[in-house]
Amino acid sequence: MPAVKAPTSLRRLFDEIGTVDQVGIEERVAKFTTRSLKKKSKVFGLRLAVSMVDLTTLEGKDTPGKVASLCQKALRPHDIGDIPPTAAVCVYPAMVKHAKKHVGGTSVKIASVATAFPSGQAPLKTRLAEVHAAVNDGADEIDMVINRGAFLSGEFGRMQDEIAAVVEACGQSTLKVILEVSELETYDHIRAASFLAMRVIRPGDFIKTSTGKTSSNATLGNNQVMLEAIRDHFLATGVPIAMKPAGGIRTAKQALHFLIAVKETLGDDWLNNGRYRFGASALLNDLVRQLEKERTGAYQAPWNFSEATEGY
Amino acid sequence: MPKTTSKTNPARELVFGDLWEYDPAPETADPKLKQRYDLFINGAFVAPKKGSYFATINPANETKIADIALADAADVNSACIAAQKAFVSVWGKMPGKERGKYLYRIARLLQDHAREFAIAETLDGGKAIKESRDFDIPMAAAHFFYHAGWADKLEHLAPGRKVAPHGVVGQVIPWNFPLLMLAWKIAPALAAGNCVVLKPAETTSITALKFGEICQEAGLPNGVVNIVSGAAETGAAVISHPLTTKVAFTGSTEVGKSIMRSLAGTDKKMTLELGGKAANIVFDDAPLDQAVEGIVNGIFFNQGHVCCAGSRLLVQESVADEVLAKLKRRIAVLRVGDPMDKNTDLGAINSREQLAKITDLAKSGVTEGAEKYDTGCKLPAKGFFFRPTIFTNVSMSHRIAREEIFGPVLSILTFRTPEEALEKANNTPYGLSAGVWTDKGSRILKMSAQLKAGVVWANTYNKFDPTSPFGGFKESGFGREGGKQGLLDYLSVV
Known part of the structure; x- marks a missing residue:
C-alpha cells in the first residue's frame, strides 16, 4: 500500500474533493426514476440486476440448512427459464464453510461480512481475526464496516489505517467497505468517507452503502453521491472502484432505477457484476417475477415466488 | 483477486456506449384532437368570419395536425364585445367567492385531462413529453389553484385601499410554454374579475383552443374567456382594440417594443x-x-426555448476546466429525439424559422472565433432538431454572448473575481433572471442584491412556483406574473 497522508480536517478534505448539494443531487436522481424501460431493454436490465445480486442472509437464526437453500437459490434463481445465477451469496463468517460446500467452484462467490458486523465496535485485533477466519474458510469477498466513530470524531488517519489493515488481511479476497451511510447522515460525509476509503483500497474493491441493519439504507441519493465519488476518483487516478448499494432495495423497479443511475453516471464499464452489486434478499424474487412476466406475457401466481426470504 | 482481474483504464474516460440501450417508449394515449379548430368566442366555437384557416404542424415530423382558424380584426372585435358584455353583466360583479369556484373547477379539469393536454402540447410544440407531463400541465393547474384561492381575498392585496378589475384584458402569449403561459395570464386575470381575449402563438394554438373546451366543461359564463388564434395581425388587433383596457404580452423584445410604441398615447x-x-x-x-446539473437545466430545459434560460455560463476561471469536463460528460447522456418518447430529454425545435435562427447564431459563434462543441448525437431525419451545443472562448462582444438564441446553445465565459462576474452578468440589455452557485451564503445575498435581474436563483435554476413573482429588468420587460405582485397587475388600486 502506498503511504497515504490522511487529511487533518473535514474542511480540508472538502477543499480538495468538493461538497454535495442535497437539493441538487436529489433532483438529479429523481430524473432516473422517470426513465421508461420497455421490452428488450427491460429484460436486459432485469437479467443484469439478477447477475449483480449478493444474495444475503444475515440473521441470528441462520443455520447450515438455510445457507444451503440460499446457495441453491443463488445458483438457480428459478426452476424454469434461463435466469442467470446471482453474483454471490453473503453470509456471516460462521456460515462460510457451509456455503463453500454448495457454491465452491461455481461462478457464485462467497461473500462474508466481517469486522464485528454491523457495529464494528470490537478491538481491531478481533476484527482482523474475524477477517482471517472468513478468508481461511473460503470467503472470496469480505464486507467490512468502517469505524464510524473514528470518522465522526475526525480521526481519519485511524479510519484509513484500519481499512488498510483489513485490505492486508483479505489477501486475495475482494474487499467491500461499508460506510453505513445512515450513521454518517449527510451527503457531504458520505462523499468524504467514500474518498477516504477509496484511497486505501485496491482497484476492483468495493465501497458499499449500508449494513442493512439500521433504519435507512441504500437510496438513489446516497448511491449517486458514491457513484460520483467513484467517477471523480477514477478520472483522477485511473483506479476503478466498484459499488454496492445494500438494504432497502426490494423491487425490480428500484433496482432498475439504480442501474440507470450507473449507466448515466459511470457508463458501460460499470454495468457488470465485477463493478456493481446489489446487497439484497427479497429483490431476487421480484426480479424473477418480472422476468417471468416478460417471458410469458402475464404475471404468475404469487405462490410461485415467495415474498419472504425464508422461502429461498 | 481484484488486483489482477481489474484492469485500470489508462485513457481514464467513461464509456457511454450502447451496451444497454433504452427501447423506444412512446406515449400513445389519444390527445382527442379535432381536425379543425374554430375560434372560441362567447362560450362557443365559431368559424372565423372570413373563413380562413392555417395548418399547424408537428415540428418533430413536419406532418400536419389540424387546421386552425385565423381570426381577423372583425373576429377580434366580436371577442372583445363578448368579453365586455360578460364583464358588465356577470363576471365583474360576481362575488370573489363564486369566481373562485370556477377557477378551482378549471384547475381540477386540467388535472383530469392532464394526459390528453400533455400529449397535445408535445405534438403541437415539439417539447419532450416528460416535460409537458411533469412540468407544463401540472404547473398550469397549479396556477389556477393558487389564483382560485385569491379570488375572495383581493382586499388583502392592498390593505386599507380598494381594488377593482380593469375590465377586458387582451393577452398575447408565446409558443414555448403554450398552456402554461395561458394559465399565467388567464388565472390571475379571472381571479381579479377581468374578462379575457387571448391570442395563442401561431405555431401552438391547439392547447389554448382545447382550453376553450375546459371552460365549457367548467360552465364558465359565456364571454369570460375568448381565444382568438392567428398570426401577428391578430395579436395587434387584440392589443389595439379600444375595449381592451389592459394588455399583457409575453414574447420577444422586438415585438414588445413595437407594442409599446403602438400603445403610446393611450x-x-x-x-x-x-x-x-x-x-x-x-x-x-x-x-x-x-x-453542472443546474447549468443543464438552465439551458437545455425545453430545448432552451425559455426566456429565462441560463444561456451565459459565467464560471470562475480556476474551476472552468473542471466544470467544462463535467458538463461534457453530463450532456453525453442527454437524449435528443422523438418528443413523444418518455426517455427523450430534448425534443424538437418549435419551428423551421426558429431552427434557422439558432443555426445562424451558432454559425456566427464559430465565425466570430468561439469554440464550438456538441455531442454529435444522431438526430431524426425529419423534423426540426438541434444538438445540445456549448461554446467556449466566448467573449462579451460575440453575438452569442449578447443576443437571445432561444435554443439549446450555451455560451461559456470565465471570470476571476465576484466584481467581474457582476459586471459581466449585468452587461446586457436584458435582466430577466440569473443564477448563483456557491457554498457561501453571504455571497448569494450580495450577488442577488446587485444582479439586475427579476429572478435570481441560488444553487438551483429554472424553478417556478405560482406564489413567486416573475418578471424582468430593463429590456426584459416590466410587470410581474405570479404571486401577489402579479395579481396586482390585473387590478387597479383605488
Missing part, C-alpha cells in the same frame, strides 16, 4: 415579459456536480 395598462440572456454564475466553492 391609457391602457400594460405588462411585458420579454427576452433574456441570463448569466448563470458558478463560483469555485460551488458543489460542482449540482452546478
Whole structure:
C-alpha cells in the first residue's frame, strides 16, 4: 500500500474533493426514476440486476440448512427459464464453510461480512481475526464496516489505517467497505468517507452503502453521491472502484432505477457484476417475477415466488 | 483477486456506449384532437368570419395536425364585445367567492385531462413529453389553484385601499410554454374579475383552443374567456382594440417594443415579459456536480426555448476546466429525439424559422472565433432538431454572448473575481433572471442584491412556483406574473 497522508480536517478534505448539494443531487436522481424501460431493454436490465445480486442472509437464526437453500437459490434463481445465477451469496463468517460446500467452484462467490458486523465496535485485533477466519474458510469477498466513530470524531488517519489493515488481511479476497451511510447522515460525509476509503483500497474493491441493519439504507441519493465519488476518483487516478448499494432495495423497479443511475453516471464499464452489486434478499424474487412476466406475457401466481426470504 | 482481474483504464474516460440501450417508449394515449379548430368566442366555437384557416404542424415530423382558424380584426372585435358584455353583466360583479369556484373547477379539469393536454402540447410544440407531463400541465393547474384561492381575498392585496378589475384584458402569449403561459395570464386575470381575449402563438394554438373546451366543461359564463388564434395581425388587433383596457404580452423584445410604441398615447395598462440572456454564475466553492446539473437545466430545459434560460455560463476561471469536463460528460447522456418518447430529454425545435435562427447564431459563434462543441448525437431525419451545443472562448462582444438564441446553445465565459462576474452578468440589455452557485451564503445575498435581474436563483435554476413573482429588468420587460405582485397587475388600486 502506498503511504497515504490522511487529511487533518473535514474542511480540508472538502477543499480538495468538493461538497454535495442535497437539493441538487436529489433532483438529479429523481430524473432516473422517470426513465421508461420497455421490452428488450427491460429484460436486459432485469437479467443484469439478477447477475449483480449478493444474495444475503444475515440473521441470528441462520443455520447450515438455510445457507444451503440460499446457495441453491443463488445458483438457480428459478426452476424454469434461463435466469442467470446471482453474483454471490453473503453470509456471516460462521456460515462460510457451509456455503463453500454448495457454491465452491461455481461462478457464485462467497461473500462474508466481517469486522464485528454491523457495529464494528470490537478491538481491531478481533476484527482482523474475524477477517482471517472468513478468508481461511473460503470467503472470496469480505464486507467490512468502517469505524464510524473514528470518522465522526475526525480521526481519519485511524479510519484509513484500519481499512488498510483489513485490505492486508483479505489477501486475495475482494474487499467491500461499508460506510453505513445512515450513521454518517449527510451527503457531504458520505462523499468524504467514500474518498477516504477509496484511497486505501485496491482497484476492483468495493465501497458499499449500508449494513442493512439500521433504519435507512441504500437510496438513489446516497448511491449517486458514491457513484460520483467513484467517477471523480477514477478520472483522477485511473483506479476503478466498484459499488454496492445494500438494504432497502426490494423491487425490480428500484433496482432498475439504480442501474440507470450507473449507466448515466459511470457508463458501460460499470454495468457488470465485477463493478456493481446489489446487497439484497427479497429483490431476487421480484426480479424473477418480472422476468417471468416478460417471458410469458402475464404475471404468475404469487405462490410461485415467495415474498419472504425464508422461502429461498 | 481484484488486483489482477481489474484492469485500470489508462485513457481514464467513461464509456457511454450502447451496451444497454433504452427501447423506444412512446406515449400513445389519444390527445382527442379535432381536425379543425374554430375560434372560441362567447362560450362557443365559431368559424372565423372570413373563413380562413392555417395548418399547424408537428415540428418533430413536419406532418400536419389540424387546421386552425385565423381570426381577423372583425373576429377580434366580436371577442372583445363578448368579453365586455360578460364583464358588465356577470363576471365583474360576481362575488370573489363564486369566481373562485370556477377557477378551482378549471384547475381540477386540467388535472383530469392532464394526459390528453400533455400529449397535445408535445405534438403541437415539439417539447419532450416528460416535460409537458411533469412540468407544463401540472404547473398550469397549479396556477389556477393558487389564483382560485385569491379570488375572495383581493382586499388583502392592498390593505386599507380598494381594488377593482380593469375590465377586458387582451393577452398575447408565446409558443414555448403554450398552456402554461395561458394559465399565467388567464388565472390571475379571472381571479381579479377581468374578462379575457387571448391570442395563442401561431405555431401552438391547439392547447389554448382545447382550453376553450375546459371552460365549457367548467360552465364558465359565456364571454369570460375568448381565444382568438392567428398570426401577428391578430395579436395587434387584440392589443389595439379600444375595449381592451389592459394588455399583457409575453414574447420577444422586438415585438414588445413595437407594442409599446403602438400603445403610446393611450391609457391602457400594460405588462411585458420579454427576452433574456441570463448569466448563470458558478463560483469555485460551488458543489460542482449540482452546478453542472443546474447549468443543464438552465439551458437545455425545453430545448432552451425559455426566456429565462441560463444561456451565459459565467464560471470562475480556476474551476472552468473542471466544470467544462463535467458538463461534457453530463450532456453525453442527454437524449435528443422523438418528443413523444418518455426517455427523450430534448425534443424538437418549435419551428423551421426558429431552427434557422439558432443555426445562424451558432454559425456566427464559430465565425466570430468561439469554440464550438456538441455531442454529435444522431438526430431524426425529419423534423426540426438541434444538438445540445456549448461554446467556449466566448467573449462579451460575440453575438452569442449578447443576443437571445432561444435554443439549446450555451455560451461559456470565465471570470476571476465576484466584481467581474457582476459586471459581466449585468452587461446586457436584458435582466430577466440569473443564477448563483456557491457554498457561501453571504455571497448569494450580495450577488442577488446587485444582479439586475427579476429572478435570481441560488444553487438551483429554472424553478417556478405560482406564489413567486416573475418578471424582468430593463429590456426584459416590466410587470410581474405570479404571486401577489402579479395579481396586482390585473387590478387597479383605488
